Amino acid sequence: MAAPINYRHLYYFWVVAKEGGMARAAARLDMAVQTVSAQVRALEQSLGYALFRPAGRGMALTEAGVAAMAQADQIFQLGEQLPALVREAATGQGLRLAVGMSDGLPKLVVRHLLQPVVDETGVRLLCHEDEFDRLLGDLALHRLDAVLSDRAAPPNPNLRLYSHPLGEAPLAWFAPAALAKKCTKDFPACLADMPVLLPTGHAAVRPRLDQWFERQGLRPHVAGEFEDSALLATFGRSGMGAFPASRWSREELLADKGLRLLGDTPELVEHFYLISAERRIQHPLLQKLLAPTGSASAARRGS
Structure with a gap:
């Protein structure tokens, strides 16, 4: 069974890696450079591998050091959260x-x-x-x-x-009232006669939207693509174009008198x-x- 890690040694190693050198780490810790160096060496001895290597006038992490740093980062970041968690529980x-x-x-x-x-x-x-x-x-x-x-x-x-x-929730299509009034075709054919706003590829539903347009034989004029769905709806409300939105958004969107529901697409589902x-x-x-x-x-x- 391996000996337990000395977390004080691990902490000194973590600070050295964060600061990029023994001298800067010693200054942060308010300790002598020799003391910090000795603590890091003790950790290396307990692990059986060198954690740093010379790099110019400074030092860099070895592959073993990179692996140790990843774990130390997780350990001490969790430790930084501890006081707030304890305070919230106690109060x-x-x-x-x-x-x-x-x-x-x-x-x-x-x-x-x-x-x-x-x-x-x-x-x-x-x-x-x-x-x-x-x-x-x-x-x-x-x-x-x-x-x-x-x-x-x-x-x-x-x-x-x-x-x-x-x-999951099916999508529906909405459009500014002014655009909807000008359209003479039924849904979904009307989407070919007005600018359309779509989510970018960040959204999992975007490929399904593109495939749906192909199945409908539609080549929409895409006036804008948005990573942020709230921004997409904001530009749609401003009159820029028609846009898809989740069924769970329907009630709020229809409360806007400047928008019209063009039609539902139950075959287009967001998960x-x-x-x-x-x-x-x-x-x-x-x-x-x-x-x-x-x-x-x-x-x-x-x-």
Whole structure:
């Protein structure tokens, strides 16, 4: 059985790697350079591998050092979160839920998906929007409790991630009232006679939209493409063009007197997932998000 890691030695190594040298690390730690160097050497001896190599006038991580740094980063970043988590628990500030949102996910849908926890009292909800792959990395490092996305986590033997279906919603098409009034054709043929706004390839539904246009024999004039679905709807409301939106967004969009519903496309469906770093969800708020779908027991592994 291997000897347990000395976390003080690991911390000194981490600071040296972060600062890029022994002298800068010693200054940050307010210690002698020789002391810091001795602590790093002790870690190297316990692991059996060199973690640094000379690089010009400075030093660089070896391959073993890169692997050690990845683990140290995770360990000490989690440690930095500890005081806030303890304070929240001790002061009764309620449960904290950090959720990543894929940048291709419609914002009105996000609100719908998160409504079960928003209705809870004492919840502190932290929402982060980023690219899908970056969010999965943060989830694997436990910087996030879950990721909401319009696609399941791809197979990856290095990331133990699990995709839990949250539901699905068909798309409908909306248009500014002025454009809708000018159209003389029925839906969906009318889309050929007006500018159209579409999500970019960041959205999982974009390829299905392109295929749908082909099946309908339509060659739309694409006036704009947007990564942010809320921005897409904003430009659509301003009169720029017709646009697709989830059924879960219908009520809010139809409340805008300047918009008209062109038609439904039940064959065009968006799928939504909650991605976690564990198969059995332990966080009570995540359990609440999954409860309506019963998907916690039907998690599909994304690796």
